[in-house]
Amino acid sequence: MKRFRLLIVLLVFSLALPEAFAQSISVSGTVKDKLGKEIPGVSVVIKGTTNGVSTGTDGKYAITVPKAGTTLVFSFIGMTTQEFLITKSETINVTLDEAANSLNDVVIVGFGSQKRSNVTGSVATVNSKQLVQTPVGDLSNALAGRTPGVITKQPSGEPGADATQIYIRGNSTFGGGTMEPLFVIDGIVRSGRDFGQMDPNEIESVSILKDASSAAIFGVKGANGVVLVTTKRGKAGQLSANYSFNYGFSQVTRLPDALGSYEYAVLYNEAKLNDNPNATPEFSLDRLESFRNGNDPDVNPNTNWMDLVLGGTAPRMQHNLSLSGGSEKTKYFTSFGYLDEDGLYSSLNYRRYNVRTNLDIQATSTTKISVDLSARMENKQSPPASIDNIFEHTMRNPPIFPARFSNGLLAAPGVYPNPLALISEESGYNRNSSNYFLSNFQVVQQIPGVEGLSIKGVLAFDRNFNYNKIWNQWVPLYIRNADGTYTVSAQSKSSLSKGYGEGQGLELQGHINYDRRFGKHGISALALVLQKENQGTGIYGARNSYESSALQILNFGPALNEVLSDGESKTALRSAAFRLNYDFDGKYLFQASLRRDESENFAPKERVGYFPAFSAGWLITRESFMQNVKFVDFLKLKASYGTLGSDRIPSRFGYYNRYNLVPNAYPFGGVPNTGLTPGAIANENLTWETSIKMDAGIEAKLFKNQLSVDFTLFKERRKDILATRSLSVPLSFGAALPSENIGIVENKGLELVLNHNKQLSADWSYFIGGNFTYAKNKIIEAAEASNIPEGKRITGRPNGGYYGYKAVGIFRDAADYAASPKPTAFLNSTGPGDIKYEDISGPNGIPDGVIDDFDITYLGNGTLPQILYGINGGVNFKGFELNFLLQGAAQSQQLLTQNAAWAFHNGGRVNAEWLDRWTPARPDAPLPRLTLNTNGNNYLVSSFWLQNSSYIRLKNVEFAYTLKNKVLTKIGAKNLRIYAQGQNLFTITDLLNLDPENTNGIGRYYPQQKTYTFGVNIQF
């Protein structure tokens, strides 16, 4: 601490050092930007006059000032203006910083960086402040709502498994191809999880490459867009330390409202009578009365299962310590992060440790070496029961079964498992440990004698180890007998499984960079070769029927039902790329690139692909005719066109005529025999998906940079999507057909960003901004059967759409029922109060008075929203900050089924909305009459259960105060920031029961969380 203080004192002292006096004063020097690049054309003016000079092409200037005490003003568009008080002749080298929110931000692009004003592609950025502002376990969640073009859906809130699905500009593929973008961390392709599980404090910036020209350098990997991450690096200077800590707790965003026992039982009786008017009621009046009174809860329970399992709060905690600094020769950034997230039930916990060291060594004046090492350890403990299993029964069990008797014994609720047993620590454990080591070594050599030419070599080496152990044991459940005694459930034996996997990756890159200006001509070129190899192996063993829990190891169990398996995989890629940027006078911008890829996933003759892209931009504000248009500070038009690929398709060795191993194919004589089964027929022509992307946009800054507008139109045609002709080839062919590159999807849309910020006074400022994305896709070709009825045809309709019957209300009464078309399947069981469907068509294409397969039609575009938007804003007053982010989605639907929507499904519970159901007395109620059988007319896939899942939610709000005063200085700190944050605080949606971001319409998922966090950040 003493050292810090000393350093600070020295620094302050040196700045304040009084200068000597002088008479004839000439000042000269060089103006550079933050990256050390000379800036030509910077105006150097004597304050209060128009007298001044500009810097030359080399950034140098020289000026004579009349007297000491004169102030020189250095200004350049997009940079913060700097002033220097001149007291004597001297050399003043100036480094101009980009103005806040400036166009001269350096944007990280693939294998390089560009000034934002020069970018001709579509690149969005999320800055480190925004990332840290969102206290999330998985970083992918921090991208939601921050930038246009990024469509997000977070299907689960489970600690350690809560990643957001990211669709850059929508969904352009089907049939198993992934839309996951490519994640590139410091120039090396990593997994989505490598990104998601980074500590946000390690990150300098995140760029999202959306169009062909920006992602083209990634070729066959780039069609889904690219998320580029740059980590923080050390700066020369004193040691700077940063410690942050936050603590918070999470709750479920929304839970279905299940009816209690009394109402459940009343409705049950009604449903039973609806099914069979002669039936005896299930619950007698006495029993109903007992439920209502709640007396003797052991006999007449009223169990709220959702609340028992999910009603709690889950604490979470994060620490991060990072240090950076160094000398001109050696700079370092090092960070240690720790995350500890508990689940809503105590048997669930996730812990993560992140370590990173980025080291830069200036080995010679022209040689720079970087060594980046990062590692993380993820430890997760959860109950052995799967999420699906836990939530199936949490969603299903009716309230009339006890969860736990008053004496503390766990109850056996009817036939289904007790979810409290499934989440109990007595039930065993599922332990996961994942360890990752990622490294990245780089050498950059400026070529002496050739200005602007450098070469770079990169070696990235990764290792990972994953370990999983699941021990499952019996939890005693009790049945209460009529005489008040308890019977314990039959004891079951324990089981164990263990899996171990490891992987490694090796990537080599060679770059040649050339970057130079010749007068008005700016040239920058990159040539790149790249080679990558990944391999993985794993082994899995399981035994069951353990008689005892004493030894939880494999060899302690009986070999009878043993499972043993292993797997190995290997992939490789070899690529080369070339990119050329040219600008004339900073006004006309051009970029062209070409990448060649060879992927091992295809037959030798189909391995090589070329991916070209072009883009151009016009900086209109640099034209002389714009100089008089005062309110326009910046205006740029840009357009791009190019081809990209996606080789992450669901076909491994699809070119190979294969026979797969079938263990235990057939037991002759009681002895299992191995079999060989033919796989899908080979397709030697199999290749990647090809995406042709077009993009055109306009960027503007108006009114002294107070308003910025960014508008982009985009279109993608993705072809060669893997599809099988199985949709059009008869089943009598008898084999799985090869995947062929036949599908085509078209995706188009627009993005709009508006930002406004204003400094109202020295103390007050505010900003508000919004981004909006609309992306709509259409299947152009899917190899459908020629005879398929029009209503079921997916060609010409959005990808992933919903198909079913169109509900047109509920049969109000017998007359309505008699007069309406009905499904033939349920004539025995339908009647007034059931759902009425539209008679759309028949075998001859015209309505036939019968509801059948021909009436199935397209109902909606599916769970992926077509519209996504974010609105963020904030106010700063002195040290106080208030920021918020609203995020929303529209034009999406969710089909709610089973226990998420239906009453009594599979013996299950009833949600509160069913109080408003059809009865003869209430013929206009929104829900149909009750039944105990959820396999009938009312439960067909129809628009009735398809709900609008549009939503708007307060994704994030933060209130912070930054303290800077002498007290802090005394303890060695520069500043202290304390804050309170809320995540997902409220949501407005029409969707019933479930979180609108879920993708599981049955409700069997770990719910999304709202989180309240308090934190502190101290900088030394």
Add this chain to the structure above:
Amino acid sequence: MINKKHKWLIGALMLATATFSCKKDLLDIKPIDFVSDVAVFQDITLTNQFVNDIYGSLLSGFERRDFGWTEGWASGFSLLDMMTDDIEGHNDLPLNKVQAGDLNSQFSEGTQMWAANYALIRKANTLIARIDGVPTTNTALKARLKAETKFLRAFAYAELIKAFGGVPLITVEQGVNDDLEVPRNTYAECVAFIVKECDEAAAVLAPSYPDAADLGRATKGAALALKARTLLFYASPLNNPGNTLSRWDDAAKAAQQVMALAPATYSLYPDYYQLFMTKTGNKEVIFAKKFARPGRTHQTAWMLHMSIRPNPWGAWGAFHATQNLVDSYEMKNGLLPDQPGSGYDEQNPYANRDSRLDRSMLFNGSQFKGFTVETFQSADLSVFPDGNAAERTNGDRTKTGYGLRKFIDDRYLTSDAVYQGGDNDWIYMRYAEVLLNYAEARNEFSGPDGTVYDALDAVRARAGQPALPRTFTQATLRDKIRNERRVELCFEEHRVYDVRRWKLGMTYFNGPIYRMNIIKNADGTLTYNRRALLENRVYKESYNLFPIPQIEIERNRKLTPNP
């Protein structure tokens, strides 16, 4: 002299150029977990393993899947006989819609049957076309594998035509670019093909295998029994509208060919329940889909088994036998309950019944795994609780008062083992069926004679039922044979086709289905009401054949749908 600066330069260059000097075979990655088709037909061991897979492709009653359920475990709980008047299925099964009169081209089990059998047929076509080229000196093995495969292909076609009528006969391995829209062959053409293939297979295959490790492979008897069954269907009213008598004669003679293998190869297994559990030394089994724990199991036991409280082993309760079926079980004296003088006691309905009732079903008073099954409901819950398997007990209750015992291997109905599944075999063809096939065909051809009675009595004797009086007319014996088939072969997926081929669907499948309703009175006595209405079923004459699956009609324009 290389200075310091140049050292770095060279280092960087070397690193950058490392990429170029990489190994040439970087991208030549070979799969490690499968072999090529060329390899399979170069090595008789691998060819043999391919044949294992063809056997594994057989679709059995334990593996029927309702496509409405996407879960992987969701097979084995929808026996085809749930479409019949013998069984009521679980509420959530699509077969319930069929019972309600909606058998349409979306019928998922039909689609599964179509797809699975044609998948087997393709594999068989591949094997038959290529096995002759496999280099080996063991030509006997090659001939045998080819004959087994011919049988399996014929079996798949027989399964298809039972359900759909004539289907496209595809006997070569089709290529992707072939004309895949193959029209249907006639029923007669399919029968001729199956018979020819069975004859060819029977000529090569032995009646049994000397090596116990081969138990379960197709035999001569299997081929002959398949032929006999196919000819019986060909002679039946649905497929023989003109009642050409020679077809019945052909069917009877084909059955006799199998009977000629008895008693050396075939005989009735003494215990009707153990018959379905005994895997070795069971001479009644002619052909079965084999299972073996732990690798090849089915979930039938807990899917179909009814729940008994307290339920320590798990059950899904998808199976509920009907009172209609129970009423077709004779009294021990050989008379049906509703016949005069049968001695049937409405209030003691399970006394003195054909022993197969207890071997096949659970009902009130049955003993099962140490429990006494109670299906009664309490007249007054404050006096007695409901029975332990009663309707009101829980979600897997019996809807009809009956549960399944046949096929249920109670050894694996334990809380540990139940989800690992059972491994009793699904018997496609057994000797009792051959006897019944013979009796039916012979009676239709020439009326009752001693051989007909003998065949029937053999089946009845195993159940402890008295020999039939030799007093039947052709017509009355026909009814007796049909009832015997219903009882003896219950739940084995015969009735679903038998009623159709007899063209009696409107009689049996179109009308009321009854359940047994038992009330426990306040004084502890039970009141039985065996004609409580469960539901009314709907059938149409057009349902005698299953509809050709919709997705197939959409893909093959030359396919004529069934009426």
